[in-house]
Amino acid sequence: MKQSWVVVGLLAGTMMGALAGCQNMEAASPWVDLGNQVAKNAGYDTDSRLSRAIKDTLNASTDRASAGLSQQGAFNLRLPASAQPVVNSLRQYGFGSYVDQLELAMNRGAEQAAVEAAPVFKQAIAGMTVNDALGIIRGGDTAATSYFRGQTESTLRSRFQPIVEANLQKTGFYEQYKSMLAVYENLPIANKPSMDVERYVLDSSMTALFTRIGEEEALIRKDPVARGSVLIGQVFGEG
Template sequence: MKALKLFLLAVPLSLAACNASMPEILQTSADVASASGYGNQAQLVRGIKDALELSSGRAATSLSQTGGYSNNPLYRIELPQSVQPIASTLRQFGLGGQLDKVETLMNQGAEKAAVEAKDVFISAVRNMTVTDALGIIRGHDTAATDYFRQQTESTLRQRYLPIIQQNLRQIGFYNQYQQLLGTYKQLPIANKPDLDLEQHVLNQSLTALFKEVATQEQLIRKDPVERGSAIIGAVFSK
């Protein structure tokens, strides 16, 4: 316990030293970690990468299952909030069945796209540096997920949108959506909100994905050996 505390404090304490360079700071952390039984820098980075690969992989697997989005009250994708106030009116115009079908297809599209997320996640993990890994170890219980989102969200959006579009097309979403949109535009309702459901599905899909990655990271941090591996346990156990 005492040795690990020394390791966790090594870098911030080193920053207080006027003559300390970044390589010296990193080496100090590695030396303390090694003396504490936590291995060298390579092992530290490997432990962090393993944890991130596990948490992201489990999140993608969970959400890609049938009902991964639709059956989860936390992640279910519904019509945009801007549309909700007039949803009852749309149902009065006989669009209830179409609304339900569109919501079902939005969730199915997100579930199918989640399958493709694993490769994107793994590629991002491989670019992690020693400095990144040390920062994550000292960070809060979703530090890895926060780093991951910061580094990958822009790329994920670019790569995820075609996946969303392709899968929505395959399950017949656009035919159903165009029918709804055509009827919706003809309704005598003033100031109708925009129904850009494609971007809505993209945003909600990624938000849920990162939330689930964070959940999995927290579980690994709480029980790193049981939910991870020996090397992950060596890095995160306290």
């Protein structure tokens, strides 16, 4: 009898892995739950396996996102729309080089900060619970990333901000920013807008990271073994 349960558990676990990759996850959910329960009755810790697969997916996605965005030229940040009156005025008066130097410093700072984002992400991933991970199984192509962002963005932002600031300091951003503002303030322009370029760089960097992580997750789900691992392939295998 025990041997029969083992066979049933293995078959259910295999069916669960296949169905987890199907597009119609609502229809598959009862089978996923059944597969989990039968496999656990047979002595297999399927919850733990699914949780590891989700964490492996996020780890792979964040590693690739951080590595990709750390390459020179990965970002293409320009001063925000609110700063366009400043940009246009400086260029009009022949001070466009101040804008160019500032934008270059912004992009170099964002690239350098991306390198240091990986360990911050890994710590957040390690803190995910089994229930958190299991809920992601039923989601769409970027369900893990969406959950990850919703649960961790505020904490990551507070930790990421000093990283961005430190790297902006290294690239000479603040010196360039002060120089640009000093020139701008002396121009004969009324109703000058205020600029929070530092916050803009932080927001843009965070958005770019999560967008890239989502793209990597979607690729892993599409080809889980090639871009992930055998374990991830068992969970996100094609249905």
